[in-house]
Amino acid sequence: MTTEAAAGTSTTGLRRNAIGLREALFQSITDMAPGAAIAASIPAGVAFAGGSLPLAVVFALIACLFCAWSIGQLARELPSAGSLATYAARGLHPAVGFLVAWGYVLVGWLIPPLVLLQLGFTVDGTLHTEFHGYTANLWWVWSILGALIILAAGYYGIRTSTRLGTILGVFEIAVFLVLGIFLVVHAGSHNTASVFTILAFGGFEGAAPLAEETRNPRRTIPQAVLLSTLLIGALYVFTTYAVDVAFGPAAFHTFTVGTTSASWVGIARSLYGIFWFFVFLAIVNSTIANANAGVNVSSRTAYAMGRIRAFPGFLAHVNARHRSPVNSILAAFVLTVAITLGLGLPYTPSTAFSMVGTGIVIPLVAIYILMNAACIGYFARKRTGFNVLSHLIIPVLGIAAFVPAWLSAAGLPVFSFITALPPPISYMGPGVAGWMVVGVIYLIYLYRRDPQRVVEVGLVHTDPQEEYPGE
Numbered sequence: 001m002t003t004e005a006a007a008g009t010s011t012t013g014l015r016r017n018a019i020g021l022r023e024a025l026f027q028s029i030t031d032m033a034p035g036a037a038i039a040a041s042i043p044a045g046v047a048f049a050g051g052s053l054p055l056a057v058v059f060a061l062i063a064c065l066f067c068a069w070s071i072g073q074l075a076r077e078l079p080s081a082g083s084l085a086t087y088a089a090r091g092l093h094p095a096v097g098f099l100v101a102w103g104y105v106l107v108g109w110l111i112p113p114l115v116l117l118q119l120g121f122t123v124d125g126t127l128h129t130e131f132h133g134y135t136a137n138l139w140w141v142w143s144i145l146g147a148l149i150i151l152a153a154g155y156y157g158i159r160t161s162t163r164l165g166t167i168l169g170v171f172e173i174a175v176f177l178v179l180g181i182f183l184v185v186h187a188g189s190h191n192t193a194s195v196f197t198i199l200a201f202g203g204f205e206g207a208a209p210l211a212e213e214t215r216n217p218r219r220t221i222p223q224a225v226l227l228s229t230l231l232i233g234a235l236y237v238f239t240t241y242a243v244d245v246a247f248g249p250a251a252f253h254t255f256t257v258g259t260t261s262a263s264w265v266g267i268a269r270s271l272y273g274i275f276w277f278f279v280f281l282a283i284v285n286s287t288i289a290n291a292n293a294g295v296n297v298s299s300r301t302a303y304a305m306g307r308i309r310a311f312p313g314f315l316a317h318v319n320a321r322h323r324s325p326v327n328s329i330l331a332a333f334v335l336t337v338a339i340t341l342g343l344g345l346p347y348t349p350s351t352a353f354s355m356v357g358t359g360i361v362i363p364l365v366a367i368y369i370l371m372n373a374a375c376i377g378y379f380a381r382k383r384t385g386f387n388v389l390s391h392l393i394i395p396v397l398g399i400a401a402f403v404p405a406w407l408s409a410a411g412l413p414v415f416s417f418i419t420a421l422p423p424p425i426s427y428m429g430p431g432v433a434g435w436m437v438v439g440v441i442y443l444i445y446l447y448r449r450d451p452q453r454v455v456e457v458g459l460v461h462t463d464p465q466e467e468y469p470g471e
Contacts, residue, residue, distance in 0.1 A: 014081065014303070015158060015323035017215045021223060023162035024207040024214050028228035030165040031206025031293035035172030035286025036115050038239050038264065061233055063405070064204055066398030067368045068229040070375035071205050072222030073390060077378065079217035082304035082457065083208035084367055089458030091374025091381075095443060097457040100370060101305050102439035103363035106432070108298025109332055111203075112150060112291035113339040114356040116143040119287035120340075121349040126265070126280055139349045140341060147336045150291045154299060154329040157322035158213045161292055168289035173235060175282035179268055179275065180242035204229040205371075206293050209300035291336070299328035308456040310446065347424060358421065359428040363436070365406040372398040 074087040082089075082097075084104050089097025120139030128136045153161045207224035211217040265283070269276035303325035306315030319326045343352035372395035379391035386392075421429075446453050 013318060013323070014212050014300075014325070016213065018158050018213045018323075019162050019210065020215050021220050023159075023166060024210060024220050024224035025227055026166040026169045027162055027210055027293055027296060028204050028207040028224050029173075029232055030169045030286075030289035031111070031203030031297065032228060032232050032290075034169075034232050034235055035176060035282045036118055036290055037286075038176055038236065063368070063398055063401035064229055065233075066394050066401060067371055068204050068225050069390065070372045070395045070398060071208060072225050073375055074371070074378060075208055075211065075221040075225065076218045077382075079211035079214075079221060080304065081209055081212045081300045083211060083301065084205065084371060085301065085305065085457055086459075087374045087378070088367075088370050091376070091378035092370065094454045094457050095447075096370065096374075098305075098310055098443050098446070098454050099436065099439055100367055101301055101310065101457065102442075103367055103436060105298050105301050105305075105311075106435055107360050107364050107367070108294050108296075108301060109335045110339065110356050110360045111294025111297070112147065112332065112336040113343070114353060114360060115287040115290040115294075116146045116336065116340055117344055117349045117353045117356065119143055119146045119284060119291075120344065121353070122280070122283055122287070124349075140344060143340050143344070143349075144337060146288055146291060147333060147340070149288060150295055150336075151329065151333045153292055154295050154332075155319070155322060155324055155326060157319075157324045158210065158296070160322075161296055161324075162210075165289050165292050168285040168292075172282040172286040172289070175278050176239050176264075177235065179264075179272075179279060180239040182272060182275075183242035183267075203290075203293065204232070206297055209297050209304075212300075295329060295332045295336075298332050299325045302328040302331065305457070308453060308459070309450075310453045310457055351424065354425050355428055358425050359432055362406070362429060362432045365402055369399050369402045369406065372396070372402075 071084070071087070074091065075083070078086050078090060080086040082101065085097045085101035087097075088100040117139075120141075120143035123142040124136060124139035127134045153164050205225055207214075207221050207228070211221050214220050265276050265279050268279045302311055302315040303318070304316075305311035306313050306317075306328070315328045315331065316325065317327045318324065339356065340352075343355055347355070375391055375395045379386045443454065
């Protein structure tokens with residue numbers, strides 16, 4: 001009897017060979033949310049890092065490239081819906097793999113609230129500006145509407161979900177690329193080669209959980225992870241340079257989130273009139289695409305863990321017609337609405353945006369550090385094909401580059417150039433720590449009750465030569 005059947009779930013698995021490199025690539029790209037990141041994450045980073053932002057984001061780029069390489073190496077060996085959890089289990093220890101799954105599901109659950117909060121305050125602010133009779137503070141209506149769209153896309157399966165992400169991703173990239181060209185031309189003699197700012201790379205690994213639904217995943221997933229990092233990195237460099245020289249480096253610290261004159265929408269409106277509307281649509285598209293990618297990540301990870309009963313078995317139920325993990329998708333929808341309203345209403349949606357973003361960074365950066373360590377551990381244990389540069393030097397450099405970012409995000413600003421996070425944003429450190437403590441308690445429970453469930457975290461992959469124990 002298979003593990004899936006033992007869990008009492010449907011024997012219908014995910015749809016194999018459903019997507020190719022294009023869809024996998026845009027899964028990672030939209031999980032990075034380039035449009036939303038350009039419009040919101042960079043201004044938010046300016047507010048906290050000030051003049052240190054270029055240095056901070058250059059380190060982020062380097063660290064993510066190192067980690068993308070390590071994840072690509074592991075994805076080639078272990079194509080799996082369990083993705084990062086399976087890599088950690090095989091490269092380090094099954095218990096570490098379980099905790100990676102626990103943390104990575106949290107990341108996937110937090111991504112839709114993050115960008116749907118942005119969707120809410122962007123649409124609400126724009127409509128209030130354009131139509132004076134429009135009542136402000138209805139942001140939550142647009143956030144819930146976005147959540148319903150994502151629920152429908154996820155229910156109809158990975159083909160519908162990734163095609164939606166591809167269409168939306170192409171549009172947002174095109175709009176910001178064209179606007180960036182306009183701004184560079186507008187800057188004229190003020191152009192300089194001294195500005196290099198890159199931000200918001202989190203999500204480059206987003207294709208990995210789709211391995212079981214991807215054609216030739218051993219080749220396709222590593223390509224998608226690396227290409228997304230490089231391509232969106234180039235977009236961030238160019239667009240940030242463009243807005244910096246057009247807006248003025250001296251005044252760039254005043255750049256902000258939203259639709260004011262010191263924003264992407266504002267600068268597009270002042271310089272190019274109606275083009276602001278396309279920027280607005282690109283931001284809206286990016287939030288929907290990113291929420292969609294986040295649900296794909298959380299639902300596939302939860303499905304993989306539910307399939308081996310490391311998570312509750314009902315999360316592994318697959319819709320027989322659309323081959324989508326419907327219970328995992330529904331769980332993500334419920335949590336999206338709860339987190340969005342639970343933080344956005346008592347605080348403001350923009351404050352909640354910063355809170356959720358911090359909540360994502362803390363576990364995600366820790367997971368990136370573990371992925372580099374897992375690359376070293378896996379290939380050292382494998383003993384064949386070990387490459388000193390790929391499987392030791394690059395992962396070690398990746399770990400070293402990520403440590404400062406994790407310490408600051410976790411509320412431990414041990415470096416003088418990093419500003420401590422103020423309340424309520426600082427509340428997210430203890431909140432994430434509490435979530436991980438619950439995960440450790442549940443892990444201990446599993447070890448006492450049925451340790452094989454934890455061991456199987458390292459066996460959630462697609463290689464038909466390695467069957468699940470007890471199959």
